[in-house]
Amino acid sequence: MATQSNTSTKTFTRDEVSKHRTKGDLWIIIDSKVYDISRFANLHPGGLNVLLDEEVAGQDATKIFFGLHRHEVLLKPAYARLQIGTLQDESPVILAPIPGQISTVPYGEPTWLTNGYYSPYFKESHRALQKAFRKFVDEVIYPDAQACEESGKRLSQSVVDLMAEKNINAMRLGPGKHLKGLTLMDGVVQPEEFDYFHEMILNQEVSRIGARGYGDGLLAGMVIGLPPVLNFGSEELKRKVIPEVFGGKKFICLAISEAFAGSDVAGLKTTATKTEDGKHWIVNGTKKWITNGTFAGYFTVGCRTEGGFTVILVERGEGVETMPIKTSYSSAAGTAYITFDNVKVPVENTLGPEDAGLIVMLSNFNHERWVMTCVSIRSQRMVVEECMKWVNQREVFGRPLVSQAVIRHKLAGMIARVESAQAWLENVTYQMTKMSYKQQSAKLAGQIGFIKMYATRTAQETAADAVQIFGGRGITKTGMGRFIEHYHRTVTFDSLLGGAEDVLGDLGVRQAIKQMPKNARL
Numbered sequence: 001m002a003t004q005s006n007t008s009t010k011t012f013t014r015d016e017v018s019k020h021r022t023k024g025d026l027w028i029i030i031d032s033k034v035y036d037i038s039r040f041a042n043l044h045p046g047g048l049n050v051l052l053d054e055e056v057a058g059q060d061a062t063k064i065f066f067g068l069h070r071h072e073v074l075l076k077p078a079y080a081r082l083q084i085g086t087l088q089d090e091s092p093v094i095l096a097p098i099p100g101q102i103s104t105v106p107y108g109e110p111t112w113l114t115n116g117y118y119s120p121y122f123k124e125s126h127r128a129l130q131k132a133f134r135k136f137v138d139e140v141i142y143p144d145a146q147a148c149e150e151s152g153k154r155l156s157q158s159v160v161d162l163m164a165e166k167n168i169n170a171m172r173l174g175p176g177k178h179l180k181g182l183t184l185m186d187g188v189v190q191p192e193e194f195d196y197f198h199e200m201i202l203n204q205e206v207s208r209i210g211a212r213g214y215g216d217g218l219l220a221g222m223v224i225g226l227p228p229v230l231n232f233g234s235e236e237l238k239r240k241v242i243p244e245v246f247g248g249k250k251f252i253c254l255a256i257s258e259a260f261a262g263s264d265v266a267g268l269k270t271t272a273t274k275t276e277d278g279k280h281w282i283v284n285g286t287k288k289w290i291t292n293g294t295f296a297g298y299f300t301v302g303c304r305t306e307g308g309f310t311v312i313l314v315e316r317g318e319g320v321e322t323m324p325i326k327t328s329y330s331s332a333a334g335t336a337y338i339t340f341d342n343v344k345v346p347v348e349n350t351l352g353p354e355d356a357g358l359i360v361m362l363s364n365f366n367h368e369r370w371v372m373t374c375v376s377i378r379s380q381r382m383v384v385e386e387c388m389k390w391v392n393q394r395e396v397f398g399r400p401l402v403s404q405a406v407i408r409h410k411l412a413g414m415i416a417r418v419e420s421a422q423a424w425l426e427n428v429t430y431q432m433t434k435m436s437y438k439q440q441s442a443k444l445a446g447q448i449g450f451i452k453m454y455a456t457r458t459a460q461e462t463a464a465d466a467v468q469i470f471g472g473r474g475i476t477k478t479g480m481g482r483f484i485e486h487y488h489r490t491v492t493f494d495s496l497l498g499g500a501e502d503v504l505g506d507l508g509v510r511q512a513i514k515q516m517p518k519n520a521r522l
């Protein structure tokens with residue numbers, strides 16, 4: 001007989017539940033919770049008949065349920081309210097994720113976050129930032145990411161405002177003077193102690209959202225477009241632009257590539273010519289694949305000028321038009337095609353030396369590639385975690401999927417790849433904390449090229465393996481394999497943004513050969 005354990009939760013015996021097993025009077029048990037699906041059954045996306053099966057109707061359907069649905073299905077309010085009680089003297093084993101929680105799935109977290117393991121690199125402030133920021137990502141960013149990745153809308157202003165309040169935007173530009181005097185993430189880390197490991201944490205935590213287009217829409221344009229202003233802009237320009245961007249009032253993007261040319265700067269066709277009085281630039285041309293371009297208010301633009309190449313900050317206004325480009329990830333990224341038609345820009349907006357602006361671009365490449373590497377490696381880890389869960393819960397031929405040797409072989413490769421990439425990343429990051437920016441350019445450009453090449457290549461291998469493990473679900477946009485489908489569809493972005501793999505590998509080898517000692521012989 002049903003007993004009332006408190007005002008809202010009834011308890012039932014398994015026997016009682018088993019009496020409700022027909023169309024119109026249908027109960028099931030999932031993880032000790034009792035659901036009345038009598039009315040829902042007709043609306044069930046998987047159909048009515050499967051619910052009337054004798055192993056399901058009135059029975060404990062935990063195993064079969066988790067073989068077919070993600071846990072999040074039961075957490076949705078529309079479905080959660082189908083629960084009418086729990087089993088007497090039993091409690092749930094499968095607990096809902098708690099915001100900020102650390103995964104206990106083996107290899108679901110980097111070693112430094114895994115209970116019982118050690119790392120020489122991470123101090124208390126790193127751990128405090130990780131803890132606070134993960135909670136923020138889970139509670140604030142993740143729900144917005146899922147909604148916008150689907151709708152294609154840019155991130156919500158309420159998220160930007162909260163990020164600004166906690167100075168997350170400023171932290172994403174890495175350590176430096178721009179953090180002075182700011183309260184970072186409610187004070188968990190002091191500006192003067194903020195280093196590249198803190199920044200790595202932000203990059204890696206945010207990539208757990210599993211929404212690649214939104215991830216770039218989450219102000220990636222700022223990460224690559226603002227440093228030229230920060231490092232090469234006049235004091236007056238910085239005073240105006242930086243607070244607006246960090247404060248989330250205006251967005252910025254980096255506009256270099258064109259349909260005509262990418263990193264081949266000599267081939268760019270966008271021009272900037274001076275007015276007769278020398279007070280303005282007149283900018284004409286087009287730019288393509290510009291992340292955050294559709295909603296940016298500022299554009300850091302690479303232009304051909306009379307004697308070379310110059311970087312100019314253009315503000316959205318007369319003559320600037322942006323159009324969305326459809327790519328294989330969501331338009332939440334704001335990827336744009338931009339036209340500049342006789343746009344008048346004050347010469348004070350010039351960033352760095354006139355006609356010698358290549359240095360402005362090159363100076364940020366290493367940092368940009370390192371950021372992408374952080375993201376690529378952490379996304380790979382999420383795929384490892386998804387696969388670990390799936391192979392454990394999915395049954396084939398009456399046994400868990402992981403009992404197949406070929407599946408274990410694939411997992412071995414995935415784990416080895418992500419662990420080696422993370423260990424290398426931590427080493428490179430440590431070097432960054434010890435070197436000046438100039439030393440980094442000289443000594444780490446090649447290493448960063450290599451690690452990005454390695455990370456994005458292994459990411460693609462892992463994506464392909466994950467699809468094989470998930471089968472049809474790995475190519476289905478909803479349900480069990482939805483993160484795998486998304487990852488597999490969008491993984492290529494990382495391998496192209498910031499330089500194609502072969503180009504980066506080649507850069508690394510050329511740098512190494514340049515440093516070969518003259519007396520080296522076999």
Ligand code: HEM
Pocket residue numbers: 028035037044045046047050051056061064065068069070073074079082478479480
């Ligand atoms: C409270 C109970 C249940 C709820 C709220 C529910 C909800 C859903 C939802 C939302 C989907 C769409 C796929 C997704 O987004 O994951 C689905 C699919 C499905 N459900 Fe259920 N379901 C329930 C119980 C069951 C049970 C007990 C079975 C047992 C056979 C079942 C069998 C299926 C099947 C076969 C599919 C299609 C799966 C696929 O396309 O891969 N469902 N269900």
